[in-house]
Amino acid sequence: MAGLEDGREWAYRVDPYGFERPDDFDYASYEAFFSRYLVVLTRRAIKWSKLLKGKNSIQKSLKDMNRTFPDNVKFRRTADPCLQQTLYNVLVAYGHHNKAVGYCQGMNFIAGYLILITKNEEESFWLLDALIGRILPDYYSPAMVGLKTDQEVLGELVKMKVPAVAELMERHGVMWTLVVSRWFICLFIDILPVETVLRIWDCLFYEGSKIIFRVALTLIKQHQAFILEATNFPDICDKFKQITKGVMGGQLD
Amino acid sequence: MEAIWLYQFRLIVIGDSTVGKSCLIRRFTEGRFAQISDPTVGVDFFSRLVEIEPGKRIKLQIWDTAGQERFRSITRAYYRNSVGGLLLFDITNRRSFQNVHEWLEETKVHVQPYQIVFVLVGHKCDLDTQRQVTRHEAEKLAAAYGMKYIETSARDAINVEKAFTDLTRDIYELVKRGEISIQEGWEGVKSGFVPNVVHSSEEVVKSDRRCLC
Numbered sequence: 412m413a414g415l416e417d418g419r420e421w422a423y424r425v426d427p428y429g430f431e432r433p434d435d436f437d438y439a440s441y442e443a444f445f446s447r448y449l450v451v452l453t454r455r456a457i458k459w460s461k462l463l464k465g466k467n468s469i470q471k472s473l474k475d476m477n478r479t480f481p482d483n484v485k486f487r488r489t490a491d492p493c494l495q496q497t498l499y500n501v502l503v504a505y506g507h508h509n510k511a512v513g514y515c516q517g518m519n520f521i522a523g524y525l526i527l528i529t530k531n532e533e534e535s536f537w538l539l540d541a542l543i544g545r546i547l548p549d550y551y552s553p554a555m556v557g558l559k560t561d562q563e564v565l566g567e568l569v570k571m572k573v574p575a576v577a578e579l580m581e582r583h584g585v586m587w588t589l590v591v592s593r594w595f596i597c598l599f600i601d602i603l604p605v606e607t608v609l610r611i612w613d614c615l616f617y618e619g620s621k622i623i624f625r626v627a628l629t630l631i632k633q634h635q636a637f638i639l640e641a642t643n644f645p646d647i648c649d650k651f652k653q654i655t656k657g658v659m660g661g662q663l664d
Numbered sequence: 665m666e667a668i669w670l671y672q673f674r675l676i677v678i679g680d681s682t683v684g685k686s687c688l689i690r691r692f693t694e695g696r697f698a699q700i701s702d703p704t705v706g707v708d709f710f711s712r713l714v715e716i717e718p719g720k721r722i723k724l725q726i727w728d729t730a731g732q733e734r735f736r737s738i739t740r741a742y743y744r745n746s747v748g749g750l751l752l753f754d755i756t757n758r759r760s761f762q763n764v765h766e767w768l769e770e771t772k773v774h775v776q777p778y779q780i781v782f783v784l785v786g787h788k789c790d791l792d793t794q795r796q797v798t799r800h801e802a803e804k805l806a807a808a809y810g811m812k813y814i815e816t817s818a819r820d821a822i823n824v825e826k827a828f829t830d831l832t833r834d835i836y837e838l839v840k841r842g843e844i845s846i847q848e849g850w851e852g853v854k855s856g857f858v859p860n861v862v863h864s865s866e867e868v869v870k871s872d873r874r875c876l877c
Binding site: 477 | 681682699700702703704705706708709730733735738741851
């Protein structure tokens, strides 16, 4: 590590984000970490470039490019650069990478958000892989077993935590899939304001899928009185649509 | 406020992804058309009252479903309690027409012992220059399955009202003749004798209480 000894010049003292490193910065551990991490990054970069080259049936099912965030200026066909192409690349690559899942509607919204935040195709891809491959197993696979299971679990949790709402749903025969599918599949995109969604995603990446239950239970609990005003099936559906129309921003700390 | 309605019918709208299911329903229930519509994930719900004869109102509960195949594991739970259905294909997309048969098979399996009265809908008829399915062959297919055929456009509001009201009327006739009956534990048809509070989005609302017995 001789280079580090005289490497205390300016370039070393400032990290890639522009922050100055403290005097006691552990360069040895940092180098050790980075030499291992570089291997991972290189492997990913190689994988990514391979994925972009392949072509298969995934492309045929990708009809949702111009149906993803049509209100967002960066996703308009006339935008420069147009994120529709980036989105397309990420989803096609994911389809190659995870053939068991391929493409599932809903993934377009999640990948779209990741692209808006990271502004980077490859990073979006790996974050999407973390969500779909690891954090939310079987949510988007053809049988959607994970998704269906978790919706049932939410039903059970509501029975315990907000019994009056559970009783209302049961009395009118409202299935949970009807009112919460979008919450689970789109991870609260278009359900809650974007800042709130990103805060939830931070927790989701860090703590796992239990965060979805916490958010869902919070939404239901906070609006319990409002939901309980419903006296029939359509009313219940309507209430659930209303509680998530952006009025919730900032209340989920 | 109380709405007076004779019956409540549950209808389901199915068909391939991007044929225009959500747009058709929104045109019918909200009178609006969006050039671009989000893909539906899972199932969505809408409702509206229709008047099939002067003074005779039917309350429609309409189920919008995701078109992508894998969502069928969720949407098929909704077939059983539907009395009627609109099976959509896009007249500019031959594939969506070829899949009509598969959709019918799929519902048949999951609706037993009940039956769904279907109408075949050739959607996006405003795009006639890009047509890939002729009216004649669609009519032939519909007839083979004992369905009616209608062509609609949500964008130009062509036949949207008619598609829903004709189907409602046909179901009403079947109910009147006793070929479809109200059954305990089945939500397809419900009688409106019990006063029900109206859904806020419904347009025809009567404030005076009236017994329909």
